[in-house]
Amino acid sequence: MASSGKMLLLLLLYPLVLSVGTNSQPSSSSNLGPEWSRQKINKPKEGAKAVGKFLLSSMVSTLPFVIPFLGLIEPKGTLIAATANLAMLPLTALDKKINDKQLLQAITYEFESLHSKLDNYRQEQKYDTWASSVYSKPEKHINLGWEDYKTMVKSMMQVRTENERNRHRDHFLSTYAKYLSAIKDLNRLLTVKGVSFTYNLGDLLEKHIKCHELDLFKYTDFINKLIYKGIMMNQFYYKVKRIASKARVDEESNIAYTSAQVMFQIHKQCIIDSMKYVMKDVENLIDNMKDRSKLAQDIRTFLENTYGRYDWMVVAFITKNSKHRIVETLNKHVLAGFTEVRRAAVSVAVARQVKGSHTKVAAVSDAISGCIPSKTICYKVREVLENCNRMVSIHSGVTLPVAKTYSAVHAYTRSAHASDSSPEDALANPEGFSPQTPFIYRGSCHKSPGVHKGNFVVMIKSDEELLSRDPCANVNCGGSQRGKCTPIPQIFLAMCECRKSFYGRECEGDLVKYQKELAREAEPMGRESFADPGF
DSSP: OOOOOOSSSOOOOOOOOOOOOOOOSSSSSTTTTTOOOHHHHHHHHHHHHHHHHHHHHHHHHHHSSSOOOOOOSTTOOOSSSHHHHHHHHHHGSSSSSSHHHHHHHHHHHHHHHOOOHHHHHHHSSSSHHHHHTTEEEHHHHHHHHHHHHHHHHHHHOSSSHHHHHHHHHHHHHHHHHGGHHHEEEEHHHHHOOOEEEEHHHHHHHHHHHHOOOOHHHHHHHHHHHHHHHHHHHHHHHHTTOOOOOOOHHHHHHHHHHHHHHHHHHHHHHHHTTHHHHHHHHHHOOOOOSOOOHHHHHHHHHHHHHHHEEEEEEEEEEEGGGGOSSSSSOOOSSESSSSSSEEETEEEEEEEEEEEEOOSHHHHHHHHHHHSTTTTOBGGGGHHHHHHHEEEEETTTEEEEEEGGGGGEEESSSSOBOOOOOOOTSSOOOSSSSOOTOEEEEEEEEEEETTTEEEEEEEEEEEHHHHHOOOOOTTTOSSSSTTEEEEEETTEEEEEEEEEEEEEEETSOHHHHHHHHHHHEEEEETTTTOOOOOTT
C-alpha cells in the first residue's frame, strides 16, 4: 500500500464523555454515577470549541511544511457506548441525578461536531458530478441512517417506559440493516483498482475545484465524516445485536484508514502539481480588455484567496513589448523567478514563495542596495543581482550570497502593471511601502544610459527559508520507524510520509491504538472483551 502521510485535517480527538459502562444488569444506579458527572457532560461543548479553533488556525499551514489531509477521526468520544446503554440498560439503572436535558445537550454537541454540508458546492456547481454519480448512493444511505440514528437517540432520552424505548430502538435496527454496507461501498469506490475511482476523483477535483486546497479540505472533511458516521452506526448496530467482534473492528478501522489515505494522496499530488493548476486559473482570468494594473491586482487577489499558503507577485504586460532579444533596452519588463502565461496579446507572470516571517528583510535590503549601482540599466538588474558577491549575515556564523536571498525580480521601465502592493494599496504609488508585503524591496534603475524612470522590485525570502536550505530540517516525522520527511520539488515545502498504519501531523497516530479504542467503545455489553490481550 502506498505510504500515508502528514495530516492536517481533523485531529478530532473528541472527549470520551458519554460511556456509561458495559454491565448489562447493574444492581443500582450508583454503579453508573461516576460516569455521569456534570463535568463530563459539559466537555463536548468545550471540545467543539477547541476543535473549531484548531481547524481555523491550521487548515492551511503558513509554516514551511505541508500537512496533506489524512482525516482519520479518532473513535474517542463516539456515541457508541452511550447510545447502546440507552438502548439496552433498564431505565432504573440510569442515573437520574443528572438532568436529561443536560445529557441530550451533550449528545447534540457530539452530533453537531460531525455536521458537514456542501450546499454552497451545489450552488457553485462544484458538487454536481458527485451528486449525479455512483458516489452519491452510499452518501445518501449513510445520511438517511444518520437522521434516523439522531431521532432514535433523542426519542430514547424522552421515553417513560422500557417498551416505548425498545420500540424506538428496534425500529432503527430494522431500518438501518439495509444501510450496513454503505461505508464498505464508499470505501470500495474510493480504493478500487483498475479503472480506479481514485483517478476518477482526481479528475473530478481537477475539473471542478482545480485542486484548490480549501475546497479539497471541504471534500476531505465531507468524506471522512461520512465514513465515521457509518462506523459509529454500524458498531452501535453490532453492539446492540450482540454481534460485535474484533474482525468487525479491524474491518472498519481499515475502511477509515484507507479512505482517508486516498484523500491524502490526492492532496499530496495537488500540492506537488500546484503550479499546473495555478497556470490554468491564471489563463482563465486573463482579460485582454482590462487595464493591466487592475488585471494583475485581481489575479493576485484571487491567488492569495485560493492558494493561501504562498506570497504572490503578479505582473501583466503586452507580450511583444518585453520579448526583444537584440535591443534589450526596449523591453518594458524584465523578469526572473516568474512563471508566465500568455493569452492573445497579453502575458501574465506570477511568482510565489511559501509564507513565513520576515525579520531579515533589512539585512537583505542593505545587500541588494549595495549590489545595484545608481546607474544600473534596468534589463541588467537581474544579471547584476545574480552575480553580486556580497554576503548577507543570516545568523551567527551563517551568511548567504545575495542571489540566495530572494525568489523573484521584476524590473520595468514604465508603469509596473504589477501587484507588488497589497490589495488595499493604491497602485498609483508602487514605490510606497506596504506592511502587508514586508517581503518586497523596491529600487531604481535606468531605462537606458542616462535615462532615468526605471524601477525594480525584489521578492525577499522568508526567515525560515533563509535560515534553513532544507525544509525537512525541523520536521519531526516520529522517527524512522514511523515515517520520513520528504521535500516537495521546486518549493520550500516538505511533508511527512508515514509508514503503513501510522498517521498524523508527525506520524504520531497509530492504527493499532485506533483499533483498540474502537474495540473498547464497541465491546459487547455483558460479555468479555473480544479483543485479544495483544490487540
